[in-house]
Amino acid sequence: MTRQLALLWCPPRPPALARDPAWLPWRGTTLLQHLCHVLAEAVDEVVVVAGRAQRVPPLAAPFALRRRLPTRARLHALAPAQRSLIVPCDMPQLDATRVRTCAGRRAVCDLREAAPSAGGTPPGHAHFARIRCGDDYLRAVREDSRAARAAGSDAAAPQARLEFVGRARRLAGTDAIAVPIGSLAQVLSHAPAPLALCRGDRVAAPFLVSLGGRDFIRDARAPVGPGERVIVLDSSAGG
């Protein structure tokens, strides 16, 4: 029997999103890890493909990581003589049922190019919608949260945590507050007065923002997802 392989591709950061899609929070994990598990339910093997210097969330076994430049030819070259599915990791609504439907239709099925019209699924259906900007992501999170509540989950509305360090903490008068998810600008707007953390679409110069203690970010259009820690530091941290 032919084995089915899924190549889970980490696209580079879209300018309008201002974040790497692979790292976006989704259902308590990252989008990349979530899709690894979705694909694993439907195919025999999942290989994550990322650019050479691209940062990728930690992967647990049995998911393997291969470093390749994300051109079509190179990706397709990774697909061996077995049936392969190429999936971008910015499709949060993709589920195992849809993956099974797409898999097996062609030798190499590339979901990045067009959603396959298989099993009655029309192109552009929400399950294949990709995240191109912060609003796409936030809309998807909110819909997912509403759907979960409608299905009986007692989960609260999605929230992030805004933490203050250094001068920001002294000005805020508190360590941290819980805030609704939104764009970074919306999240930062909840900081207590007199803190003014944004100027236009950028984080204000005296401050620096880290998401989860990993990435520094100045683009205030970037979305902040559920459970994320937004750490406000002094831009002169260090010395």
Add this chain to the structure above:
Amino acid sequence: MAGHHGHYWRFDLSLGRGEMRRVPQVVTRAYVGGVGLGIWLLHREAGWQHDPLSDAAPLVIAFGPLAGTPLTTSAKFVIVARSPLTGMACDALSSSHFAIAGKRLGVDAIVLVGRCPRPSTLRARARGRAGNIDAELVDPGVVDPRQTAVLSVGVAGEQRVRFANVRSDGRHAGRGGLGAVLGAKQLTGLAVEGHHETPLHDPARVDALADRLRLRTRGEATARYREIGTTGNVAAFARIGALPTFDFRGDALPGVEALSGEQLHETRRGERRACAQCSIGCEHRFAPRGAAPVRVEYESLFALGPLCGITDPDAVLRAAQRCDQLGLDTISCGATVAFAMECGERGLLRGVPSFGDAAGLLALIDEIAHRCGTGALLADGSRALARRLGPEALDFAPQVKGLELPGYEPRALQTMALGFAVGTRGADHNRSAAYELDFSERVDRLHGDARAARLALETEDRAALLDSLVLCKFVRRALRDPWADAAEMLCAVCGGDWHADVLRAAARRTVDARKAFNIRAGWTPADDTLPARMLREPLPAGPVAGARLSAERLQTMVRSYNLARGWSARGQLGPAKWKELLLDD
């Protein structure tokens, strides 16, 4: 040339005699002053040829063209010598009224050679016209070391502890053990008194620039230094996985934020002070329970706290205070103790405290300064201790070229890791500000690359500029463009045609001259690396757990850095570079 006196004073402690020597104007133009002049003089005195603790070893105290002007933070001086800790070039800066008084001797630098016949203080007074200095060696008790225009060493310097500081005005010129160089010369202090004002080309313009700079340093750009100081780094670094713990092993340390500046401000009586002629006032003092406030910076907190597995603020404040009293560099002291703690844990060393043993740390600090008990083993620094214990220990000794790493976890700040590896002084956060790049979106701090290496070089050049003027590095955030602003200041102070390109060339030349000194002193490309453990093991815990810096990646960055400097890929200077240093007569 205004701004400079055009001479340095060379004093032979063995003979008890001094003489004035001219500083060629071409050298002043090429090196500006401060660190640049200091390293040039160290070359001229053939400092690389001598054991740093020998009689013949030269030690240079250099002043910048801005010292003695009303420009804020310009009351700084530089000590330059071959480091007894690293064997390489070392320059240590401090802010103090000594800088103003020293320049009022009518000199741009003081060079000390020889050795006092017995422990002494050198007292130097300018007399009459420029060029006349009365000097005498007096008993240490004659001059009060608390006077502002006095340099002195503590017990650690007298005992030649290889990470002993030189102090003045309650501040310390640290890193590299230049206090031991003075101690080896049996010079316990240097008191200066003079009346030669710094000549100014355009006094009205200098006043205007000084007013403007003072105003800027009281604004938003430096607010963080005033309001919380560098102690704010503890919590910030902990949240982003950049706070080193347990001898740079990187294990989680719950409760570490009790040492943060934020919490110290809330739980301890504090006060704020400023260095001589400084309008920023970054110095924050906190009182341990039942004691007077202690001056403390992030580096002291990190090295004597989490690096040793200690989170008790009282213990860390007391340890920092004790280091200051004894004249020990807090980074090297804390890191060497942390290293010893790990050696003890691994069974390589007996009789040392365990991680988290605050009382053991305090006792060991005194033993190090007095070179007694177990402290005698630690008084030469972590590299020397590791060499005694064997190759296994050298693998995790927290040092580069013998200088202990400051509080920036290299695996989490990989541009800074490069700065440490190539630093001519060793692992150094004051000569390379590459961490600024790591704290930005301009580089991927967890994946250093060639582009980051080229950017890192810029921060090193800027540091060399500020250290040559000399201005405090905290001023840099109040400058619009450091090169253009510095050129404007020099035009007003010194006269002549100073512009950004001349200063960029001078800064690069200064870095080249340090490297040239190290090459002469025995540097090899293999010295430009990090402790092997950091290049082998990923960070085990924290927000960037799993972060890894391989030896190959670091060496790729080092090569890019070397080429961007105009050196060979392996870091050697070509003939044209040597010629630019103006080291030949």
